Amino acid sequence: xxxxxxxxxxxxxxxxxxxIAAIGELVTERAGVLNLGVEGMVIIGSVSAFAAAQxxxxxxxxLLAGVAGGALFSLLFSFLTLTLVAxxxxxxxxxxxxxxxxxxxxxxxxxxxxxxxxxxxxxxxLSQIPYIGTVLxxxxxxxxxxxxLVVAVNWFLFRSRAGLKLRAIGDSHxxxxxxxxxxxxxxxxAVMFGxxxxxxxxxxxxxxxxxxxxxxxxxxxxxIALALVVxxxxxPWRILAGGYLFGAVTILQLHAQAFGIGVPAQxxxxxxxxxxxxxxxIISQNRRMTLINTPASLGKSFxxxx
Amino acid sequence: xxxxxxxxxxxxxxxxxxGASAEAAGKTKACFIYVGSHTDGGWSQAHDMGRLAVEKxxxxxxxxxxxxxxxxxxxxxxxxxxxxxxxxxxxxxxxFGFMDSTVAVAKKFxxxxxxxxxGFKASDNLATYNSRFYEGRYxxxxxxxxxxxxxxxxxxxxxxxxxxxxxxxxxxxxxxSVNPNFKMKVIWINTWFDPGKEADAAKALIDQGVDVLTQHxxxxxxxxxxxxxxxxxxxxxxxxxxxxxxxxxxxxxDTWGPYYIKRVxxxxxxxxxxxxxxxGLAAGNLTMAPFTNMPDDVKKMAEDTEAKIKSGExxxxxxxxxKQDGTPWxxxxxxxxxxxxLGMNFYVEGIDDKLPK
Numbered sequence: 001x002x003x004x005x006x007x008x009x010x011x012x013x014x015x016x017x018x019x020i021a022a023i024g025e026l027v028t029e030r031a032g033v034l035n036l037g038v039e040g041m042v043i044i045g046s047v048s049a050f051a052a053a054q055x056x057x058x059x060x061x062x063l064l065a066g067v068a069g070g071a072l073f074s075l076l077f078s079f080l081t082l083t084l085v086a087x088x089x090x091x092x093x094x095x096x097x098x099x100x101x102x103x104x105x106x107x108x109x110x111x112x113x114x115x116x117x118x119x120x121x122x123x124x125x126l127s128q129i130p131y132i133g134t135v136l137x138x139x140x141x142x143x144x145x146x147x148x149l150v151v152a153v154n155w156f157l158f159r160s161r162a163g164l165k166l167r168a169i170g171d172s173h174x175x176x177x178x179x180x181x182x183x184x185x186x187x188x189x190a191v192m193f194g195x196x197x198x199x200x201x202x203x204x205x206x207x208x209x210x211x212x213x214x215x216x217x218x219x220x221x222x223x224i225a226l227a228l229v230v231x232x233x234x235x236p237w238r239i240l241a242g243g244y245l246f247g248a249v250t251i252l253q254l255h256a257q258a259f260g261i262g263v264p265a266q267x268x269x270x271x272x273x274x275x276x277x278x279x280x281x282i283i284s285q286n287r288r289m290t291l292i293n294t295p296a297s298l299g300k301s302f303x304x305x306x
Numbered sequence: 307x308x309x310x311x312x313x314x315x316x317x318x319x320x321x322x323x324x325g326a327s328a329e330a331a332g333k334t335k336a337c338f339i340y341v342g343s344h345t346d347g348g349w350s351q352a353h354d355m356g357r358l359a360v361e362k363x364x365x366x367x368x369x370x371x372x373x374x375x376x377x378x379x380x381x382x383x384x385x386x387x388x389x390x391x392x393x394x395x396x397x398x399x400x401x402f403g404f405m406d407s408t409v410a411v412a413k414k415f416x417x418x419x420x421x422x423x424x425g426f427k428a429s430d431n432l433a434t435y436n437s438r439f440y441e442g443r444y445x446x447x448x449x450x451x452x453x454x455x456x457x458x459x460x461x462x463x464x465x466x467x468x469x470x471x472x473x474x475x476x477x478x479x480x481x482x483s484v485n486p487n488f489k490m491k492v493i494w495i496n497t498w499f500d501p502g503k504e505a506d507a508a509k510a511l512i513d514q515g516v517d518v519l520t521q522h523x524x525x526x527x528x529x530x531x532x533x534x535x536x537x538x539x540x541x542x543x544x545x546x547x548x549x550x551x552x553x554x555x556x557x558x559x560d561t562w563g564p565y566y567i568k569r570v571x572x573x574x575x576x577x578x579x580x581x582x583x584x585x586g587l588a589a590g591n592l593t594m595a596p597f598t599n600m601p602d603d604v605k606k607m608a609e610d611t612e613a614k615i616k617s618g619e620x621x622x623x624x625x626x627x628x629k630q631d632g633t634p635w636x637x638x639x640x641x642x643x644x645x646x647x648l649g650m651n652f653y654v655e656g657i658d659d660k661l662p663k
Contacts, residue, residue, distance in 0.1 A: 003513055003514075006509070006513040007510075007513060010506060010509045010510065010513070014502070014506055104343060108345055111343075111345045111346070111347050112347040112526065112548065112549075113548075114548055114549060115530075205501075205502065209501075209502055209505065210501040210502055210504075210505045210525075210527040210530060211530065212501065212525070212526060212527065212530065212549070214346070214347070214499075214501050214525050214527075215342075215343045215345075215346065215375075216499070217500075217501050217502070217525075219497075219500040219501070219502050219503065221502070250506065251506055251510065254493050254495075254506055254507050254510040255510050255513070255514065257492070257493045257494065257510075257659070258460070258491045258492075258493055258510050258511055258514045259514065260491065260658045260659050260660065262660045263660075264660070264662050264663070265466075265493075265494035265496075265662040266494075266496070266662055269494070269495070269496050
């Protein structure tokens, strides 16, 4: 493995959970629901995946459990905000706080237990391509899924009838309701998809990134995923670009430090966030584009009047 | 957070019951504040082992209580005050960032004894205590000097506080004692605890050619990366051999039990005084995990060094030592004083990094 390949591999591992959690939240927000509980769902995914992998001995069962854990946990949010019409911002924050606490309790007996690593799958022929072969085609299944998810979500939102309905709900839930589209039902599904993706991102953390369980191991990645959705102005492809930009700057600043280039470490660790702010400023220059893409009903509660 | 809330509620409940019973029976109550979870597998867990040692030593005569996941900074003041109000005879605050809060609460509760770990602010009812972790890191460095083929080690650092700078320098001094040209690469990740970031830093260092890895952070993530890549590594705070069975050379284990027992005993006897304790290998404040994955001669050397540090024959920071820029720091035979060590803000020669200020 050359230096170039090694660095790319590290960047991919660091970016994948961000992309997955963000693409899930993008679908949720496109349906008009603002779920600030991503961090909580990610960590619930991590602990579910780790526990299930330990109990069954299979990392793949762990992966499924992570997805299921995140999706089930998001149901709590849906029930509170969609059925009981609680405030979305407050409920989302509560979900994060509760997820961090609950995962700590569930995972207490798994601290410092050696994890089970999800192994990469080598795709024949393609993995022989020089330079990019080992990087792109000798990866774990979660990386392949992350790319597939972005492609699929893009197709779903902008090329399918169901996606059109979902976007309509996000832009004006009252109009969509008047047209006979099931607002609450669609939103339940959208939130659950977001939860499943966050759970998958969490499973990546505890099965691939660092195969172990430690309390608070999500380390704020859920919040970065939330920021990525805004950064991407609710467009799937930009999630991929934003996620990899953030991952790349994070890893490259570590390399810059190890090279000893003489730039203060605090400045370097600030770079990923600074880069995000700069891109946000550039994007927001075009106000019309931003408005077109922002779901107009985002964060608003919906009560059918009849 | 929820867990903190639960911990708070539970502790509040405990405080009510313990407070009453402790006073009634004239019991001593020892309380602890942790920055992480008591099962973090590192720093906070090591302190909790100390708490359990106190319980075991005194049986029913001492009550203990703890608050975990208490954030550093001004917020910690409430947690410490809560403990002080609840009838604690002595409160141990176990992270550097609790320093100013501990000072503030100690002023408000002159009858309660306080002890702050790794800090430098003391008063009549506030003692400080610290371990000479650098003694262990010197031994680690010496082992690295022998085991590294390329003569270059990677150090995953947290924040540029004296404790960490001292650790980096001690490691380099140890390594230079067997390989004068030994170099070190340092990455600062600005956290004590983030497995993902720790693993990223470990990978970056290994990709840049270091063949021995050491960490000042708390999780086993770097050890796991080292195991996967087949690079030697040292454990931090506790024995991490489970995460790196083929690559862990040794680990610095924090052993707070004897110190806590001594101080709680002093409270019970009424002989407690505010002191600034700074003990190391000799006092048993830190111990070295078994020397593994190395040839017998290296193991022998490490054991000899450990014995010499314990007996006081060898001090890791003994001159001649130059600062990073080549200017002299210690003359031949001169030993660094504790004040300089506890406020260390410069690198020694041979470290390939610019110290963040």
